[in-house]
Amino acid sequence: MSMKENISPRWRELHGSKNWENLLEPLDPSLRQEIVKYGEFAQAAYDSFNFDTNSKYCGSNYYRKDDLFDKLHLTRHGYKVTKYIYAMSDIIMPQLLETSLADSAWSKESNWMGYVAVSTDDESERLGRRDIVVAWRGTIAPAEWVQNVKIRLTPLGEGNAKVERGFLSVYTTKGKSSKYNKKSASQQVMKELKKLVSSYKEKGEEVSLTITGHSLGGALALLNAHEAATTFANDVPVSAITFAGPRVGNIAFRDKLDRIGVKVLRVVNKPDMVPKVPGFGLMDAMINNKLGRSIAQNLHWTYAHVGVELEVNISNSPFVKHEFNIAGFHSLEVYIHLVDGYHGSKSEFRKDAKRDLALINKSTGMLIEEVKIPENWRQLSNKGLVYNEYGRWVEPTRVEDDLPSPPSESSDDDSSVDSSTEGASQENEMN
Amino acid sequence: MSMKENISPRWRELHGSKNWENLLEPLDPSLRQEIVKYGEFAQAAYDSFNFDTNSKYCGSNYYRKDDLFDKLHLTRHGYKVTKYIYAMSDIIMPQLLETSLADSAWSKESNWMGYVAVSTDDESERLGRRDIVVAWRGTIAPAEWVQNVKIRLTPLGEGNAKVERGFLSVYTTKGKSSKYNKKSASQQVMKELKKLVSSYKEKGEEVSLTITGHSLGGALALLNAHEAATTFANDVPVSAITFAGPRVGNIAFRDKLDRIGVKVLRVVNKPDMVPKVPGFGLMDAMINNKLGRSIAQNLHWTYAHVGVELEVNISNSPFVKHEFNIAGFHSLEVYIHLVDGYHGSKSEFRKDAKRDLALINKSTGMLIEEVKIPENWRQLSNKGLVYNEYGRWVEPTRVEDDLPSPPSESSDDDSSVDSSTEGASQENEMN
Numbered sequence: 038m039s040m041k042e043n044i045s046p047r048w049r050e051l052h053g054s055k056n057w058e059n060l061l062e063p064l065d066p067s068l069r070q071e072i073v074k075y076g077e078f079a080q081a082a083y084d085s086f087n088f089d090t091n092s093k094y095c096g097s098n099y100y101r102k103d104d105l106f107d108k109l110h111l112t113r114h115g116y117k118v119t120k121y122i123y124a125m126s127d128i129i130m131p132q133l134l135e136t137s138l139a140d141s142a143w144s145k146e147s148n149w150m151g152y153v154a155v156s157t158d159d160e161s162e163r164l165g166r167r168d169i170v171v172a173w174r175g176t177i178a179p180a181e182w183v184q185n186v187k188i189r190l191t192p193l194g195e196g197n198a199k200v201e202r203g204f205l206s207v208y209t210t211k212g213k214s215s216k217y218n219k220k221s222a223s224q225q226v227m228k229e230l231k232k233l234v235s236s237y238k239e240k241g242e243e244v245s246l247t248i249t250g251h252s253l254g255g256a257l258a259l260l261n262a263h264e265a266a267t268t269f270a271n272d273v274p275v276s277a278i279t280f281a282g283p284r285v286g287n288i289a290f291r292d293k294l295d296r297i298g299v300k301v302l303r304v305v306n307k308p309d310m311v312p313k314v315p316g317f318g319l320m321d322a323m324i325n326n327k328l329g330r331s332i333a334q335n336l337h338w339t340y341a342h343v344g345v346e347l348e349v350n351i352s353n354s355p356f357v358k359h360e361f362n363i364a365g366f367h368s369l370e371v372y373i374h375l376v377d378g379y380h381g382s383k384s385e386f387r388k389d390a391k392r393d394l395a396l397i398n399k400s401t402g403m404l405i406e407e408v409k410i411p412e413n414w415r416q417l418s419n420k421g422l423v424y425n426e427y428g429r430w431v432e433p434t435r436v437e438d439d440l441p442s443p444p445s446e447s448s449d450d451d452s453s454v455d456s457s458t459e460g461a462s463q464e465n466e467m468n
Numbered sequence: 469m470s471m472k473e474n475i476s477p478r479w480r481e482l483h484g485s486k487n488w489e490n491l492l493e494p495l496d497p498s499l500r501q502e503i504v505k506y507g508e509f510a511q512a513a514y515d516s517f518n519f520d521t522n523s524k525y526c527g528s529n530y531y532r533k534d535d536l537f538d539k540l541h542l543t544r545h546g547y548k549v550t551k552y553i554y555a556m557s558d559i560i561m562p563q564l565l566e567t568s569l570a571d572s573a574w575s576k577e578s579n580w581m582g583y584v585a586v587s588t589d590d591e592s593e594r595l596g597r598r599d600i601v602v603a604w605r606g607t608i609a610p611a612e613w614v615q616n617v618k619i620r621l622t623p624l625g626e627g628n629a630k631v632e633r634g635f636l637s638v639y640t641t642k643g644k645s646s647k648y649n650k651k652s653a654s655q656q657v658m659k660e661l662k663k664l665v666s667s668y669k670e671k672g673e674e675v676s677l678t679i680t681g682h683s684l685g686g687a688l689a690l691l692n693a694h695e696a697a698t699t700f701a702n703d704v705p706v707s708a709i710t711f712a713g714p715r716v717g718n719i720a721f722r723d724k725l726d727r728i729g730v731k732v733l734r735v736v737n738k739p740d741m742v743p744k745v746p747g748f749g750l751m752d753a754m755i756n757n758k759l760g761r762s763i764a765q766n767l768h769w770t771y772a773h774v775g776v777e778l779e780v781n782i783s784n785s786p787f788v789k790h791e792f793n794i795a796g797f798h799s800l801e802v803y804i805h806l807v808d809g810y811h812g813s814k815s816e817f818r819k820d821a822k823r824d825l826a827l828i829n830k831s832t833g834m835l836i837e838e839v840k841i842p843e844n845w846r847q848l849s850n851k852g853l854v855y856n857e858y859g860r861w862v863e864p865t866r867v868e869d870d871l872p873s874p875p876s877e878s879s880d881d882d883s884s885v886d887s888s889t890e891g892a893s894q895e896n897e898m899n
Contacts (some may be wrong), residue, residue, distance in 0.1 A: 393860045409522055417849060
């Protein structure tokens with residue numbers, strides 16, 4: 038941390054107080070570092086998520102919240118995770134959530150959906166304020182996205198603001214059937230944010246809220262930012278830094294975010310399809326044209342992008358393959374790489390970009406062959422199986438405090454353990 | 469070890485001195501345990517082998533010889549590895565050897581091909597003698613095998629014995645271009661065996677030699693057994709326990725193995741194709757028929773299977789899928805599972821078979837879904853990449869004594885390090 042510039046004098050500007058004016062062209066080096074940091078926080082939500090449908094912990098996080106940043110080599114950012122957020126959905130939307138096929142699944146309905154983290158004392162000094170981060174997990178299947186995201190707007194609060202029903206469903210669904218979602222994701226995250234904000238405010242600290250996410254996570258970030266800014270009014274500056282986010286709502290939603298002071302920086306890789314859904318550019322054309330705009334404003338289903346766009350372009354990097362690749366163009370690690378190399382819209386890829394190229398191939402094969410890093414290298418040893426004391430390969434039974442812990446309904450004590458997910462090693466009984 | 473039966477009174481019989489007569493139908497429990505053990509020794513040669521062509525250590529063993537059994541959870545067998553064997557080939561035969569694509573490859577020509585191990589003092593007491601094991605590595609592509617194994621016999625020593633040219637090439641090729649094969653595999657293994665045999669004989673111990681291997685490794689085991697029995701004459705009983713081995717030589721080769729006292733137990737899974745090459749059963753038919761036999765004996769290219777066959781059958785196990793699967797039927801882990809459950813040719817799968825079913829799916833998807841073990845689960849964490857002190861994901865640079873060490877030409881000191889494979893981490897210099 039000591040090697041990073043102290044950004045405390047400029048933090049409001051870097052956080053978007055002036056809509057990042059004059060910071061994007063060319064890209065301010067400190068802002069670049071901040072965007073990369075939030076990108077890595079969003080990436081952490083993928084890297085720690087159990088996508089293995091054979092696992093009884095499918096849909097949960099592999100790590101305890103206190104271990105998350107350590108396991109993912111992110112402690113250098115100087116934040117601590119304070120809360121895990123779970124979500125479910127009452128709308129069937131392919132690829133939004135993962136479901137364990139195991140009979141003894143920890144939960145058949147809920148998914149770990151993101152986390153809240155706070156900057157440490159040291160880092161807060163460098164940052165000029167206490168920064169609270171919410172990082173939302175996205176999904177991994179852009180092809181399904183592009184096909185399945187329908188235009189189904191639903192009202193959000195009072196006024197004319199409307200948002201995509203599927204996204205809102207993930208954010209607001211709660212149900213008695215799942216111990217992890219007796220409260221919705223919205224309720225869980227807002228409770229935690231209120232607690233943190235009031236505790237730091239009481240100490241007289243300045244506090245900022247930065248919400249991040251990739252893909253679906255970018256959509257959830259906007260819904261969360263909307264709610265947070267409404268809740269905290271002008272007490273806490275709220276920014277959303279999103280990557281590859283789809284359109285979320287109508288023009289009234291966009292205008293409302295503006296009005297309540299939410300600052301949105303949307304990072305978009307030009308050839309990525311997901312930020313073009315729903316709508317595939319038709320709405321863009323209408324909105325950018327006066328006549329079209331007046332027509333569009335009358336269409337209740339019009340989707341609009343919000344905030345400020347930072348457009349990067351895969352064709353600018355000499356380190357990635359340029360052939361059409363729907364998943365590769367959408368990959369968050371590719372996005373972060375492009376931000377790391379971005380100088381300006383007309384500039385070449387930064388010669389002094391230092392971010393590890395190996396990360397590009399974490400879950401893609403986008404890195405050029407010359408670098409000799411295997412494709413899709415991110416994987417667990419033996420797919421998570423461990424050799425137990427009886428000489429058998431089993432999915433490890435988690436120790437109590439390592440289990441996904443259901444957010445409790447009425448108390449602040451979240452350490453209670455769901456007894457139905459306890460015990461019973463997955464050891465094979467068929468021998 | 470203390471829980472296993474002491475087999476010292478019966479060791480010669482179990483080692484094949486009477487061609488396993490009356491031990492196979494029904495299968496003697498102690499013999500079953502021995503076959504499983506040697507199968508696991510052969511499997512170790514796969515589990516520790518670097519097949520990753522992006523790795524500069526492709527074709528070598530991931531572990532040092534002193535760590536091998538510990539890393540693979542095989543110390544319970546009570547053996548210690550004494551030597552690694554390397555091979556190259558002057559014949560192009562697809563899928564026999566692996567070649568690193570990395571510029572800085574440890575060797576472009578040689579492959580780690582197997583190892584020599586010796587029973588410990590304690591285990592030797594249980595076994596009734598000092599048992600020396602040679603385990604040969606096979607290949608992983610049965611489909612290519614079945615297509616590519618041609619009938620190309622070449623003379624082996626004096627007499628009429630002939631063997632497949634490709635197999636013999638792997639066993640006997642040496643070349644100045646590779647530091648690891650200034651000696652051939654044959655020379656390396658025989659030097660080690662002579663050293664071990666004379667050292668234990670000098671102490672007045674009884675010594676046995678058991679050679680094992682799967683697929684190509686089964687072929688190499690027979691060539692090695694032939695040479696060892698010729699070398700040690702009647703001083704040391706030599707057995708080969710092979711799994712899924714192809715035919716190796718002509719009838720004269722088979723007869724010679726018989727004559728020099730090599731005992732061969734061939735484990736064959738009935739629907740596996742590899743033991744049927746070269747020849748696909750035609751030769752079997754001829755050899756089992758008197759007239760055919762006299763014709764076949766006159767054909768110099770006639771391939772013959774040797775020794776005693778233990779036929780297991782995948783259709784006998786309720787734990788594996790039965791649909792045609794050329795790779796699955798050939799898998800060594802499937803073989804070991806079938807031996808573990810084998811009671812007799814007319815008997816059902818053993819109810820009290822205890823071997824871990826998860827192992828079946830180590831490199832296949834053959835295990836029935838109900839057991840809920842992921843397919844092909846054997847994998848390294850992050851494909852072997854590690855996070856280094858500079859925060860980059862790299863292929864670990866091996867420490868000196870961890871490097872594949874070329875067998876020295878004229879001394880017993882094999883600890884010398886090939887300087888050309890030293891240093892230079894694979895850290896990415898392109899940033």
